[in-house]
Amino acid sequence: MTNHLFTLYHHKPLMGSTLRGASQYAYHTLEKEEDYPPVTSSRNELCQRLGFPHLVTLHQTHSSIVHRVSEENLWYFLQNPLIEGDGLWTTLPDILLGVFTADCLPLFFWSEDVVGIVHAGRRGIQKEIHKVFVEEVMKAGYDISRFQFLIGPHIRQCCYQVGEDVAQEFSFTYAIQKNNGWYLDLEKKVINDLQNMGVKRGESIPICTFCSDPSLWYSYRRGDRHCRHLHFIGQKKEKKN
Template sequence: MQENEHIIYKSTLLNQLDVAHGYSTRGFGDLRWNKNRQTFLTTLGMAYENLVMGEQVHGIRIAHVDDHQKGKIIPGTDGLISRSSGILLGVTFADCVPLLAIDQKAGVIGTAHAGWKGTLAGIAREFIDHMKNEGADIKNIYVSIGPHIGMCCYNVDEGRARAFQNRFGMNEKIASQAGNDWHLDIGMANYMSLSDAGVPQTQIDVSEVCTACHVDSFNSFRRDTKEAFGVQLGVISL
């Protein structure tokens, strides 16, 4: 990918539903910078002033936000829920799992950031519970699990793999061992959590893109050097 090449990654499922959303790719640069956020959102046809973000502390706290929080970063939260039509919810990621969710009938949207800690602590279920509290109907919730590090590149120590086995059972699709090497699929773990929380499996779209394999297109915490490192931004709006 060329520098400054403005390619937006979209969920096939959310696209079919005509949901305003998108994930930035490497061509937009490091989305920790406001200037790059502005460029990305302008390309998407969205207004930067309406963006609300969570601080993202690898916890499971979810905040309900409205128009009063536009332009703010909500401290101590990894998930955001809103029913405000003027708002834009965002989540940054670089290997961690970004979740974008919507119930179009109830008019509820949400974003969540699930790294291994949040995934293990159950942020996906917490996220869906809060969507329901805001009026979403589990039958009408659609979720995009965005680009994240795949099992191919996410090798971990045995302790972390065992913790996932304790939480998710002996599922080779989530934690697998090859010799002394353990690998995790945190996208699949979140998929299972969402499904267990009641979201119909046909309404969950898991991105097949591994951010570490596709380091030309995506920033990767694991694969990038300190100098080259940046983050992507995922956004959704009603």
């Protein structure tokens, strides 16, 4: 597996996900001191392989907190990997932004100027983190119609069974009934909301973490309690000739 650490979806900006087996990249339980050295060294290795000097991640809590990484606060984020939040964006080049998931939706956003990434699970989507992200970028003066989005691998409607109460909370528009249960389509909800806000161009990676190749994808529901995929996005500084 080690020659197979990540998969890329897009090269400009660069975005992708670490795969199962790249588990040191995927740790996000940085609360324990003994995790710091392996996590730091494997993150550095990932950055080196991708050609980026820095990776910024957050302490994710299924919140609707979105941070902008700027020249002024970059150092603060790098020194404090446990800042709470579930979304990041920046206009800076040469910074990788990362979120961790195992079934939740990784949401990548980009335009000519901006790259962003969001961890959006059921609870985050209920708190509308995807909409908060768009609002914050708009408030900062960027034209949201120029953005594209990509939804990465997550647990899809084929496998995401929920109680009737949850299906109702989300609206039955996003649920189907089969095998005596309700199955929720979080992706459809996110796409609808984004398109209604003017982010028209987007697509989804057609991989369900629960029922796709378990040698590549972690699934919390299938029993992976501690490992996560690290999803990343960043833009490289244009080389001047």
